[in-house]
Amino acid sequence: MRYMVLSVKVFLGLVTALSTLANAPATAQFKLEGHFIAFEPCEAYQSKNKLTNPGNVLTIPRHAYDAVGQNKSNGDFFLVRIPGAPVTEDRWISASCGKHVVASQFNPAQPESPIPSSALPITNGGTESTQNLLTLSWQPAFCETRPSKTECLDLNAGLLPAASQQLSIHGLWPQPRGKEYCGVSSPVRARDTPATWHQLPAPQLDLDTADELSVLMPGTASHLHHHEWIKHGTCYFGAGGSDEYYDDTLYLTSLINGSAAVDLLTANVGRQLTATAIRNAFDEAFGGGAGERVTxxxxxxxxxxxxTELWFYLSGEIDEESSLGDLLRAAPTAPAGCLDVLIDPAGLQ
Structure with missing residues (x-):
């Protein structure tokens, strides 16, 4: 009888466990950290199998959502958290809609010893730069000549769709030219070469800034953000340090990428455009005279x-309420540069 009683207890325990599992909410098979960056408006499903979407929720392009999980390893759906979504804030998004990123990728372990951020003096004692040059790249053309770089391997493999449809950050350069490496010691400057960018003091970024930068600055894969901060950002003198420097850069870049001027570029991939057409598009997007400050x-x-790039000459203090048109028109006019260019498609041509 003793063995029968134990068997009944085991049986009842199994029934209870199965009942608990049956009534438990469905979750991702693999838990994730970090964020999911949406590249375009995509359906946010309550059920990825039934494709139900209470509230008809869509993702916001270039917005970072908390990543909860993935339906399987290298799966085709990510579970993200969308605050305010009805019924459930945990929604399934197609993996093709964006990219999963984690902040730790900005400071990966390296075999060499990186210089700690403490080695760089705090550079917020000066007056914030009001004369700046924003340099944005057309990534497919950049990758024609540097196909072995990590970000170019990804782009040419079709893994960076956003970078083939918008401008990417090169840098924000305080002017006049030559205003560089403010407060940076000789040992740090000596490591400012592409081969040792990963050893430079890392810019201190909050999670949202780091995630957005990974999309709008593909060169983070090669530690370009380390170099740009050390060489140019240290002379920006924003009160918020490196985080403010990159927040301001991201703000301006998002305004430009969201404009009809960049729509002109993407609508003409594989075709020729004149400098006049490009500059006129910036006049239409940001007001008369804006295009004369674009090279x-x-x-x-x-x-x-x-x-390969567009250079934007800016005058005035930059913050998240600045008018890009006002910043451009306040700057001196700039040369048009190249008069007739091809908008290169992604992939080696």
């Missing part, structure tokens, strides 16, 4: 003249 940069790949 078109290009490179000759042997058979084509490719758009």
């Amino acid at each position: 078109i940069k290009c490179t000759n790949d042997g058979s084509r003249i490719l758009l």
